[in-house]
Amino acid sequence: AEVKAKAKAAKLADPMEASIEPSTQEMIRRAQQLNIETVFDRAVTMKPCAIGLQGICCKNCAMGPCRLPLPKDGIQGEDTRKGLCGATANTICARNFARMIAAGAAAHSDHGRNVALTFLEAAKGTTKDYKIKDPAKLIQIAPYFGVATTVEEDGVVKDRDLQEIALAVAKKAVNEWGKPSGTLDYLKRAPQPLQDKWIEEGVMPRNVDREIVEIMHRTHMGVDQDYKNLMKQGTRASLADGWGGSMIGTDLQDVMFGTPSPLQAEANLGVMKEDHVNIIVHGHEPLLSEMIVAAAQSQELISYAKEKGAKGIQLGGICCTANEILQRHGVPPAGTFLQQELAIITGACDAMIVDVQCIFQNLANVAKCFHTKLITTHPIAKMEQDNVIHIEFDEHHAMEDAVRIVKMAIDNYANRGAEVIIPRHKTTQIAGFGVESIKYHLGGAFRGDYYTLNDNIINGRIRGIAGVVGCNNARTKHNEEHITLIKELIKNDVIVLTTGCSAIAAGIHGLLTPESAAVHCGPGLAEVCETVGIPPVLHLGSCVDNSRILLAATEVVKAGGLGNDICDLPAAGSAPEWMSEKAISIGQYFVASGVYTVFGYHMPLDGAPEFKNYLYKEMEKIFGGKWDCEPDPIKHAHKMIAHIDKKRAELGIDK
Template structure:
């Protein structure tokens, strides 16, 4: 049996460490322990195994000569490219199925068929309508909403012509996609085509497969994910700067603790309403509790953290830990990033574990179906009531709530950043661009993605972001990575003085913003695409996203969704670094293309680096090269103009 890591080598998160010690003392297994006990397959990790037909599986070890091929003759480059493309297709399918759910929900609201939800941001509705080419002048809001909903829903099954939101990209980027034949059509069509192309005996050219995967990934970032984000803002509110609290200390020993984990925001939105409902509060008090303490987890929590300031218990690799507190009366999950091991762990405590989506049932969990389009309030009442009734079963001797919670400010949507920099009447990215041009801000980095038990929990995120800030790189975050940095105190304005270089510190203090901006859930990476496009539109930093001094990273990714996200950023022109491991064999033609040659085609490229300081160095070096190409790498000397010089300016 493999030796388990010492807890100090497992995580830098104090609350997680405390719960892991409690679990080990009780003989309970967690995902961290299972990662130590389960060796990763070295062939699978390098994507050198093909299982796409039953002539195999064929294993082409990374140590074998590169002329070794599969039974059908497939080379290592073809096999790696196929496996990569299938990861992109799976990730795109997950995000886009989420987007479809939001589209169907929004259509039911727009038609007046769903009394449980409403349109909360009419201004955002009108802005999205304009981008979709929907006429708004002199029309009822309801009619505009219905047309917007129908167009968004059509993006999934569309067979011809590019997706509508691609027109938000800079003109040069759109033309590049067009020239390469990479403009995605309907989201579903791209996923199906990618699965077809990666089947045995179809596409066997590694470059063609990789570029085809780029079109599929673009259907995620500029299609399904962007649709989801925009419609969620209209329905649940566009995020604005708001205070919140994060970490396991948000649990309350005197209240019914309900944790919601997953990715689709409508169930948690309904539960937020019900948790403040007088009838539900009366039920809680009747059960002996002081009230209802609803907290988020993972990306469902992120969605409501940035909109409502909802308390957030932690990121993906804290899901075990929140149950181990013994204080959770009900844990509700919907889809994506749900670990099956949580069910058996819940049974070691009094926690009721509920699945709520027909796509995600788990053996041993209680299933209560939640449909946003019908009887949402009724289902929410049933779920919350079950948790309240379970409060009496809580065993006080098993309850350990860490005394740690961190304050943070989140809610930095594209609209918020625009307003924050310029105000109501002069909303603009000009101050951001100007401060990049003058060198106070070296560049911008998107640091996103999961946490992974194969590496020291939270540490890679922490070290990477700390190094970027010290070098005057502004950081924008989403997903579990954002929760890591919120726990560490980086999402408070005061963090600028502690962690930033002099230029970025000056900008943050002038604006009153934290140096790390929380923009939402993983699906909200589409906000970063919109922001990058706006930076190009504002001017002074080139004609394309690939000209910008920006870079992206997913330090602890674990999901196929992350690969899809990374590839749509690369396809949009962004240098993108992943940590942990990467499904590629160094020295193969495919790896050399992905980490180098693809930049000639797409303007962006991939990189892999597990060390956070080396990862930061790669990103900073890329940003510096982009600054040099733009001619803004040297500080301009201040010139005192005499009268003759002033006259020359007026000519």
């Protein structure tokens, strides 16, 4: 009876209110017809906690939870709010914020660590499935780790053996997570004035793990009680993510799997094919998905699929795994974070393979209603539901595991029910940009030519650069903020670099094509895009690949003409539909690298106005970057543009 009462109370989402994207609307409707609940229904059924929203609920000890909501009429006179231990709203809010950074940095950096450890195995030759695919990238990064790329023999300088370089780089890289002294090697890739700021502020990360552990220590009951000092550590851990774990992850993935270059692919749920075996890979670490791609493309397994009555194997991705295999192989993303349940609801998903991060536990409940095999693969991410299969992936027999998983999907093809409904919507996109390809496609350098990025910023054809990244959030209308914001930016001649689910959204809504420049861009940006043949919105990969944006910004600074530091650039960052703790870590490392960073939806800071003011105003005096929040995408865009114009004026390049 109780279960029934609960079921009755559940509300259904209005598909048109839930998303601006037609295939998503269609699948929400389909789910409701089938009585299958999705995140969109849960979002209208359960409202978020009003106190948690303010960021001032502390449960860091068992005398709490202590909740310090802002009085209805604001603070009159002195703020006397205290937890049992005396913790103020600022302390509680800063501790919560720092813990979000810790979790986010941990997720990115643990991903990076797994990549580094696998690279070490590859360098040692103890795994045969992972190799060096991009030696040029290896040679490019080796010096940052202090690894020589040449040797001198009898007075003659020769290239050093590649495997030897790989082994030395791998050992140094792995060490970045726990070295006992010094600071992270990659910090020296940043512009010198930025490094000087970090040194002066005492926020140079020592090693990746230590900074995350130290946040957990400092935010334990009764330790750090000064919100500025807490944020100092938050900053240090976030830098260990952006300029450490994430950046090493991106680089070593490029070394092992290839540095992306622009390629064409499709996007959206419509990439799934009724007469093919559909395999969806979802999560983050390409260690797994690279092997699945190789297995699914093997003649042997394609023939096996045909034997089982399918026309072939169709791979698709969700979340950042989608971006990883899109940028290196042109495998199409089937959807963003919020479309994960919907991919199964098509009835055509023969297997969904997941690893870590952004994976709904409810996938198992949805999969139960279909023939879909839901396969977890990571030792740190299992599901309790009994229809979930766990096949643990291991770098020593990675290809073997991948073959087994793909075979399982093929064998499952025959078990489909009659009810296959795949939305027809799909788009074409160009993805796979990076620092190297931006340079290549825009004149072969960053400066000194009619085509280059810096020259076009200086002459005003390009007004500035925006990084638009991050998640979807079921508390906002799916993709609306991403797309409205990006369109407003390019309309105002701001070139957009995008990653994560924002990049998938941009692809789905047709913004990642050179042709979209003529339709959506202001005259200056349109002219540049049409001249060199690039989209006005450049897909730079997954969320760990936000490190590519840091490095692109650094290259722009180093090429000259636009100031001496990242904070001098006419640039701004944004995560309009953020939801994950990783987004907070990313936001903080962008701010601490000098970027004005605006988040959409809401920030859990309202209960601590002083701490909020510190992030939104004071931080700029320290690092040149600051936080902001604006849920309305048009206003959001214009806050970024106003900042860009301010920087242009400071540089003396305003029209």
